[in-house]
Amino acid sequence: MVRLNIFLLLAVVICSLAVVTSQHKARKIFQALEAEQEHARQLEVEFGQLQLELSTWGTAPRIEKIAREKLKMRAPETGHVITATPTGGLPQ
Template identity: 60%
Template sequence: MSRVHLFMLLLVVLCALGVVTSQHQARKAFVALEQEQTRQRQLEVEWGQLQLEQSTWAMHARVEKIAIEKLQMQLPDAAHMQIAYAGKSAEVQP
């Protein structure tokens, strides 16, 4: 074989190795992408569950029940209430 043929053969082999390497890297990147998309879907489901849990914990009736039962809190009578309007306060008449 002549030197030109040998050089061309070497060039073809190097190009083939480059194609194989780039395809392997592309496949690895695709697998990583799929894994991250799966994780994203899991996190979205978890986020939805946490939002639902938060709304349940913050329900007015639940907060009021805990305030009354566990903290022994009660509403003040009307004589002790004041309502503030834009910086002014006025006593509530029973």
Template identity: 75%
Template structure:
């Protein structure tokens, strides 16, 4: 009977250690998950900022300003403008 009690006590201690170890691992994994979710939120914010910056860099007024200032381009006078028909032409 004493041996059975000692055996059961040993099994109980091992099971308790297993539960503690499992809870510790679960907490570590949960903390890692939260850290990765925070990182994902930061990446989403950065993506939004980059999308906004991209739309700003490609805005028509900005491109026109660069064309005028840096490339010294200007709108041609009306006698120099030639209207070309559409590429496929209209068949009648």
């Protein structure tokens, strides 16, 4: 009977240590998951900011200003504009 009690006590101690170990691992994994989710949220915010910046840099007035100032471009005069038609001929 004493051997059975010692065996059962040993089994209970081993099972309880296994439970504690698995709970510890689960908490560590959950903490890693939370950290990765926070990182994903930060990346989404940064992506939104980059999209906004991209749309700001690509606006027509800004491009026109750079073309005028840095590239010394100007709009053509109306007499120098030629319109092409889909048939390939010039308009009359």
